[in-house]
Amino acid sequence: MKNIGILPPLLALDLILRDWLLEDIGRGDRTTQGLLLGKKSVAGEWIAKAPGIIAGLPLAARVFQLLDEQVSFVALASEGESCQPGQVVAQISGALEALLTGERVALNIVMRLSGIASLTYEYAAQLAGLDARLVDTRKTTPGLRVLEKYATQIGGALNHRMGLDDAVMIKDNHIAAAGGIGKAIAQIRSNVPYPLTIEVETETLEQVEEALQHKVDIIMLDNMQLDMMRVAVQTIRDRNSQTKIEASGNITLANIRAVAETGVDYVSTSAPITQAKWLDLSMKIRV
Amino acid sequence: MKNIGILPPLLALDLILRDWLLEDIGRGDRTTQGLLLGKKSVAGEWIAKAPGIIAGLPLAARVFQLLDEQVSFVALASEGESCQPGQVVAQISGALEALLTGERVALNIVMRLSGIASLTYEYAAQLAGLDARLVDTRKTTPGLRVLEKYATQIGGALNHRMGLDDAVMIKDNHIAAAGGIGKAIAQIRSNVPYPLTIEVETETLEQVEEALQHKVDIIMLDNMQLDMMRVAVQTIRDRNSQTKIEASGNITLANIRAVAETGVDYVSTSAPITQAKWLDLSMKIRV
Amino acid sequence: MKNIGILPPLLALDLILRDWLLEDIGRGDRTTQGLLLGKKSVAGEWIAKAPGIIAGLPLAARVFQLLDEQVSFVALASEGESCQPGQVVAQISGALEALLTGERVALNIVMRLSGIASLTYEYAAQLAGLDARLVDTRKTTPGLRVLEKYATQIGGALNHRMGLDDAVMIKDNHIAAAGGIGKAIAQIRSNVPYPLTIEVETETLEQVEEALQHKVDIIMLDNMQLDMMRVAVQTIRDRNSQTKIEASGNITLANIRAVAETGVDYVSTSAPITQAKWLDLSMKIRV
Amino acid sequence: MKNIGILPPLLALDLILRDWLLEDIGRGDRTTQGLLLGKKSVAGEWIAKAPGIIAGLPLAARVFQLLDEQVSFVALASEGESCQPGQVVAQISGALEALLTGERVALNIVMRLSGIASLTYEYAAQLAGLDARLVDTRKTTPGLRVLEKYATQIGGALNHRMGLDDAVMIKDNHIAAAGGIGKAIAQIRSNVPYPLTIEVETETLEQVEEALQHKVDIIMLDNMQLDMMRVAVQTIRDRNSQTKIEASGNITLANIRAVAETGVDYVSTSAPITQAKWLDLSMKIRV
Amino acid sequence: MKNIGILPPLLALDLILRDWLLEDIGRGDRTTQGLLLGKKSVAGEWIAKAPGIIAGLPLAARVFQLLDEQVSFVALASEGESCQPGQVVAQISGALEALLTGERVALNIVMRLSGIASLTYEYAAQLAGLDARLVDTRKTTPGLRVLEKYATQIGGALNHRMGLDDAVMIKDNHIAAAGGIGKAIAQIRSNVPYPLTIEVETETLEQVEEALQHKVDIIMLDNMQLDMMRVAVQTIRDRNSQTKIEASGNITLANIRAVAETGVDYVSTSAPITQAKWLDLSMKIRV
């Protein structure tokens, strides 16, 4: 099944892409504008230079359109498709100036997102056949939250919360400051939007028990040994069939399947984003 | 000698950091604000969890100050210092809310920049004792150009141009479109700010020759074999003692020293940015 | 128990308040600046002119501080306190220009929010002694979402979702477009952040049944007769003790208690926001 | 005669509407985007659910166009037209996603503005057959000044000044600070743009006299008893045929006609804005 | 008597000054930051290099404070004071980096505004002893409207309207489009804020007559010969003692006094802004 990613509306996206173009262009593309050949029409291809999972081509198309509405950028690879070195993933044509001025920004976006999608895909593949789903975290490059989380979707993950405002995550510091899980939850429940899910981080079985007593929606098992994790999962399942269970902490390609096999619903890790290298692509145009 | 990095003025930086905080906070930090303990004062540390080169702590300090001017964030490691797992790199104290709300954004910045500085340091170390200097490229995460290039400085590189407007870089497409190196340079020289440096990408000795004839300021030897590169360097040195020579293309930790030993002045590579993993750090606070 | 409202961080708030000040000031406060007495120091009071619940005084304080950091604005009534005509709710002192230039914007905010808090309080009071909680909706004045929802908190309501992105609400059109509740939920679950709560609007007992089968987190009983609502509540309680139940549609001061007595957990209505009149306040200063 | 309202240019309006859409959408419309049916084309109607005066439909049309240029939104009721419950006031068709994502923002605007137009209409109707005109004030919801004042125009009022910069209004505090009406006017006249009108608030006949002596353009009779108001009007008419007279203070539907019959030119009140309830409308689409 | 100018509130001003600093600084002040001596404290002076009228020093002070709150900038010349070559007009001290980075922007502002103030002063001086006042126009450098009009105030002019929204100015095209002065005024009066002044441009005595019939507030005599202007003034005075009269069109230093002596109230000209040269100033610091 193909993975689906959700992009923000153009209304929001255009503001970001415009800022990124201006970051590179500054007061003008001296080289390309200096040629005084801006309207010359050319065509070319985007070519993968390494194997991986493609993500972000619709953003590249939009980058060029923001520079010049007449540019045609046709993706030949669909989002989430695996590509091979030398594969043409998109065809582009339009005014020389738009193509050369937008090239670097468009490539930077797609190379970064494809790198993330590719590594996410490797993590997700480890969970093949299991019910557990891979989820990401809030460790994302500042300014790229929604797009990097789009890339993990494309790679096969589900998104965790998108920010500090769309779910409650009670960590050790919150618990300590409030004087216990129960007090923290009571306090928070009285003033957050009522549909918000409440998740609690637990590191011991005692904390799992306390979280169960206060009927949190999601219990995170943080950095637990596999044995303890299995006990925790069993305890939770026995007590409340609707509580979701998330494992987290030091997840690697080597251990993710074992963690998932403890029976948790979700395994969260920042690795697909923080450990990803860019997927190499280049643009070749025929002048 | 300690590496120095230049940050943009606070005037510009604050706008970026504010946007990044708002990206994470959205309509409010439900968990922390929900505790209703915002003014409670706490203290803690930032701790390295892996070996590497620290970069970005002044930015972390500013992130917290934007949330609450009363927060104290004291770096114990200076920018560019190597750190070990478990090392306390900064001490922080202030209102609980500011610390927990700003934590993720501040850490994301420093982890990303330190990851870049660390890998840059490895590349730069390969050039020890040689005159050639490591330089970066425009392959940077959109929105983070100035900060990622700050991190390469901290790691030991010099910056290449910061955008499309502070130097001219004539590539194959520009040459083809203009009808030759000479025509491209003449056209560009007639309308760019006169102090701008002109660099030309060359892939053959014929192109090197042509670039020399038109007195470009910098000649890039792109993807040349070492033998050809040595000939090119000799040719350029013989002809013009002031022309700067930059090697580029498929630079790796394995080959960078050999490339540098051809006698070029600069070796440029995007690897320290596009191949960097984040350096792991965490914040521990005592409530 | 006093109601608590959560305001967005100053970082975000200041941007909004600044825009609102500039909307009124335009190119300058011709009258006050024209007096050339800007630095003259004066003092005064904010006085309630009608009975109601006060909300928004911290915002008024910030408005004046944005104009002049030296202004002192001390609230004498706490947020959520009921006030009587003639009651002094705040004392203010500082430069004449800051006080007169900021007066209208500051009053407009507090009058609007206090009007909402006052009407919310009337609705909430109808639920005294019941478990059901009053909640608001997304019918808020454009640009004032977080602040108007702060006011409903102050008046005694819980907030419903803050926007389209912090919870899923499946309405009739979504169901029809997807081809049924089950298909809609399956599709949405596969691509939204996993902690997001899913709520479904139902108008018939068949739809309630279908929602239960797909284990939605919240079932909204929309515009149901009280008899049907009671059956629905019983059905849901019998089937899943954790499903939250929300009643909605044509809620009035006259019928809200009867609706709540059906046993639902939440009663949502836009009335405290869309039907609220401003609470009258004025500023009196002594020159 | 149909009332005419003046909207700001699209250039300015689009910035506001975009912000309002982003306020609601946040990081994405999870429900609608989650259906993955965005391009599905649907059609529907906007229906009035209560009697009133329609205002704001051109803004609703623009909201949808900002999301998707292909949306067709055709107003069936003209601005200022009175509508009945059940009346179809607009037809809409286009992509499902644009319609559902923009629905709430578009409705919120029209419901708020129509509520204002409806109440304004009631006030204006009290002045039927008289020369006096109803005018609004600066008591407007922050951020909505130009649009709420558009709605009062549609309801039958004239606008008073739009901000602190397009007319001078000298109030008691200004007079006291300057040391008298004469000194205040002299000071202000020396440094404001010369075409600006000067209005003075008066509460006594002595102040009216003083204002006349200094040839102000508009005299406001603030909170005067009807008897005193009649004397004031006569005094002003006798002395200067061009001075405009505005009555203000505690205007209600019950007393506005009596106030107007004193012979004043304008009656100003914030009631049509601060006392207005939203006019209920809904969108029905056929999927 | 000293001329007074009104600056916009800091809230608005800071946004403009920040943009102007960033326009010059771009990604960083390579030279000054490159010295790595930013915190070194220095002191210096601002020196006039030509005779003229000083305007804008408070803005210069603010520019430096935006870069570094610790900078001290003390004006020795008050706004509107005439200065001589070599005269020290301000003393400055603070961090080297703030002084050198802000120097150009601060000087550019003061040189431009002082140039305008100086030329305005020459025009205003021609009217010495007459009742007529010099006024400016909307021919201002885009983005500098409020500041350039501040400078004309400082030079001795009154401001005309600040934009298209704070007064009505009916020109020949408006009259032609509406089908006559009367129709234009009737149409406009029905939908503009009621306190707005209405001015009409007239080129013939017939138009003056028509304007008088419709009781416009200001009649502009545009490009009339002095003889005709005298007749127009007399006609207007005879008919309505409150109508203001403005002369405009091809005003020069040579003819402005003769124009004023026709008895008009105001003489408007763009020359002090469009014909002004910058007043030369420089900053000298002692390192």
Next chain:
Amino acid sequence: MKNIGILPPLLALDLILRDWLLEDIGRGDRTTQGLLLGKKSVAGEWIAKAPGIIAGLPLAARVFQLLDEQVSFVALASEGESCQPGQVVAQISGALEALLTGERVALNIVMRLSGIASLTYEYAAQLAGLDARLVDTRKTTPGLRVLEKYATQIGGALNHRMGLDDAVMIKDNHIAAAGGIGKAIAQIRSNVPYPLTIEVETETLEQVEEALQHKVDIIMLDNMQLDMMRVAVQTIRDRNSQTKIEASGNITLANIRAVAETGVDYVSTSAPITQAKWLDLSMKIRV
């Protein structure tokens, strides 16, 4: 040969032009909108009223298009063409409202830029037949840097650096702070982007010598007497054929040719910008 100027990309330009339109329009064009004839179609011309060099017509076209995409604005004079009084330089047609609302902003831009181009042309003409090129400076009106430098290009100048970040310029204060030219250069070279050109200001032959020793790219001869300048040029040419030489300081139309004849490569002066008067143009439309 026709002069070429490079404009920033539309992406950046539109943001500036929109701000400028909003500065003038404010809350609405009361006069034109008040006529309620916005869609009436009209046509007209732009006419030069004085001799000079035209610059900025493409910007005028864009201003009108931002108000209304249907406006046709056809330049009859190409950028840099000299015009005579009475000459029609552009034809315009479209909706009355767009034409009248945009008129002032569009004219202000073109009048300012044409004034600069015209005076630049006079300076450039003095260098006819010489190798030396005229260059501008950073003395530009805040907010108009790229456009005013576009105008100097159109008038026949080359641009100097565009801001503080695209070239290094070491002035006396930098030298003094660093402790000498050599130390300043060493420090700066270690942390600026490597392609940046380094220019040093010199006032004596000793400083010229020192600059040569440190191989700066450009030596500025600042305020030197012609005799000394000739010696400096000879010294530099003898020592390094690639060093560029720029003369600066008190350049006038009277002395610029003599300065250029000393053999320098560039003569820089702010006069074409700071001493320029606006070129008078007007718009005539037929209603």
